Amino acid sequence: LIRVREVSKVYSMGDVEVAALKGISLDVLNGEFTAIMGSSGSGKSTLMNIIGCLDRPTSGSYLLDDDDVAGMNEVELASIRNRKIGFVFQTFNLLSRYTARENVELPLIYAGFRNASERALKALKEVGLAHRATHKPTQLSGGERQRVAIARALVCAPPVILADEPTGNLDTKTGDEIMALFEALNERGTTIIIVTHEHEIAQWCRRVIQIRDGAILSDKLKGE
Amino acid sequence: LIRVREVSKVYSMGDVEVAALKGISLDVLNGEFTAIMGSSGSGKSTLMNIIGCLDRPTSGSYLLDDDDVAGMNEVELASIRNRKIGFVFQTFNLLSRYTARENVELPLIYAGFRNASERALKALKEVGLAHRATHKPTQLSGGERQRVAIARALVCAPPVILADEPTGNLDTKTGDEIMALFEALNERGTTIIIVTHEHEIAQWCRRVIQIRDGAILSDKLKGE
Ligand SMILES: Nc1ncnc2c1ncn2[C@@H]1O[C@H](COP(=O)(O)OP(=O)(O)OP(=O)(O)O)[C@@H](O)[C@H]1O
Numbered sequence: 384l385i386r387v388r389e390v391s392k393v394y395s396m397g398d399v400e401v402a403a404l405k406g407i408s409l410d411v412l413n414g415e416f417t418a419i420m421g422s423s424g425s426g427k428s429t430l431m432n433i434i435g436c437l438d439r440p441t442s443g444s445y446l447l448d449d450d451d452v453a454g455m456n457e458v459e460l461a462s463i464r465n466r467k468i469g470f471v472f473q474t475f476n477l478l479s480r481y482t483a484r485e486n487v488e489l490p491l492i493y494a495g496f497r498n499a500s501e502r503a504l505k506a507l508k509e510v511g512l513a514h515r516a517t518h519k520p521t522q523l524s525g526g527e528r529q530r531v532a533i534a535r536a537l538v539c540a541p542p543v544i545l546a547d548e549p550t551g552n553l554d555t556k557t558g559d560e561i562m563a564l565f566e567a568l569n570e571r572g573t574t575i576i577i578v579t580h581e582h583e584i585a586q587w588c589r590r591v592i593q594i595r596d597g598a599i600l601s602d603k604l605k606g607e
Numbered sequence: 608l609i610r611v612r613e614v615s616k617v618y619s620m621g622d623v624e625v626a627a628l629k630g631i632s633l634d635v636l637n638g639e640f641t642a643i644m645g646s647s648g649s650g651k652s653t654l655m656n657i658i659g660c661l662d663r664p665t666s667g668s669y670l671l672d673d674d675d676v677a678g679m680n681e682v683e684l685a686s687i688r689n690r691k692i693g694f695v696f697q698t699f700n701l702l703s704r705y706t707a708r709e710n711v712e713l714p715l716i717y718a719g720f721r722n723a724s725e726r727a728l729k730a731l732k733e734v735g736l737a738h739r740a741t742h743k744p745t746q747l748s749g750g751e752r753q754r755v756a757i758a759r760a761l762v763c764a765p766p767v768i769l770a771d772e773p774t775g776n777l778d779t780k781t782g783d784e785i786m787a788l789f790e791a792l793n794e795r796g797t798t799i800i801i802v803t804h805e806h807e808i809a810q811w812c813r814r815v816i817q818i819r820d821g822a823i824l825s826d827k828l829k830g831e
């Protein structure tokens with residue numbers, strides 16, 4: 384269960400302050416398949432980074448299961464992140480000195496899983512990239528890098544997956560294959576939150592939260 | 608006029624070779640508004656990098672106006688690039704130590720234009736980012752970075768604009784504003800080639816080239 388209450392985020396740049404989130408409150412229950420939409424600059428990634436324990440709110444509270452995340456330090460945040468959350472970054476954030484396969488192996492090695500190499504290859508197969516396992520990020524296309532980042536987020540089978548614009552660089556068919564992969568994981572109980580600007584992608588989700596200027600504009604179940 | 612003849616591109620990685628383009632031939636006339644589509648990994652960025660004089664083909668010829676680009680060295684390629692082409696990278700490629708405004712000023716300064724700072728701010732206004740001129744790339748959202756990259760490609764008013772997935776991180780409304788900007792430039796004579804995976808974006812163009820596995824699958828005018 385994700386419980387966000389009155390979360391605000393202010394970025395301070397010297398004498399200028401940017402209020403990216405202004406009092407966001409929402410619950411996400413286990414097993415949800417939810418989309419977050421909104422215009423460029425509206426605060427979607429800022430919200431995802433807070434839910435994903437990558438950043439702390441300026442004010443407000445955030446409970447992940449029963450843990451009060453907002454008050455945690457960096458070490459505690461990292462421990463929760465590694466155990467509970469798979470995060471697909473809008474900017475991929477792959478390590479350029481490692482191959483695709485090694486990038487996907489890393490979370491398995493950190494978490495102490497065995498057979499990391501085989502499991503990493505299997506995750507790459509699921510995103511259609513077994514034939515690019517030995518390529519480094521600079522030797523991959525934009526959409527291929529994005530899919531390596533997706534494979535890396537899925538490989539430890541975390542209970543929560545947060546994907547920030549996971550299909551932005553993918554053609555429709557490849558994007559649908561990724562959404563089918565997310566849907567299959569959700570049917571097995573994984574909680575999935577996806578930021579997207581594409582309505583066809585949001586259609587796969589059961590709930591759509593619209594963000595505008597750092598606040599929730601609407602929060603609806605599909606078909607409402 | 609862009610004239611590409613039997614262009615192939617092979618990436619060699621040690622003992623493995625990846626044939627990214629296999630004998631591509633196409634002409635693009637001055638003032639065209641053309642989309643290039645195709646699945647992830649099909650060779651779109653590789654083709655754009657060659658047309659944009661950022662990379663050389665492995666074989667084949669490429670004439671840009673009457674210049675034989677395929678045989679040029681790095682210095683000659685850079686000179687043609689700076690004079691003739693505005694390039695929007697799929698990965699933005701902004702300089703992280705400079706503000707948005709400074710990133711957009713740079714091509715003006717290189718080309719010896721005066722009033723670089725005012726012209727840069729005007730270009731940022733055209734992409735809706737005057738209020739973020741002082742932010743560095745790390746202090747911008749994904750779609751905002753993408754728009755700074757677009758402003759930078761447009762600011763010297765080059766005769767040819769090549770945009771690789773310019774709306775991948777933008778919501779529909781912001782994406783339409785960018786396409787309207789491209790359309791206005793095209794009506795004033797700028798040749799525009801856009802890689803996109805979104806059919807709604809390709810709809811703005813008069814010609815759509817479909818790429819598949821490094822080869823042209825189809826090349827049609829809109830409505831054919
Ligand atoms: N430097 C490189 N070394 C080896 N292979 C490469 C290199 N760059 C690209 N490739 C491969 O060449 C193929 C074409 O890459 P390209 O970037 O042109 O694809 P694309 O059509 O732009 O894909 P996307 O839509 O995902 O951005 C890809 O399969 C990629 O793995």
Ligand SMILES: Nc1ncnc2c1ncn2[C@@H]1O[C@H](COP(=O)(O)OP(=O)(O)OP(=O)(O)O)[C@@H](O)[C@H]1O
Pocket residue numbers: 394395396401402403421422423424425426427428429430473739742745746747748749750751776777778
């Ligand atoms: N480190 C930072 N310092 C200052 N301002 C920031 C910082 N990071 C983000 N911002 C600003 O906060 C606002 C929200 O950013 P955020 O990345 O959450 O937007 P977004 O909804 O994800 O946009 P996009 O769809 O373009 O990715 C933006 O206007 C951005 O300029």
Ligand SMILES: [Mg+2]
Pocket residue numbers: 427428429473547748749750
């Ligand atoms: Mg974002």
Ligand SMILES: [Mg+2]
Pocket residue numbers: 524525526651652653697771
């Ligand atoms: Mg590409």
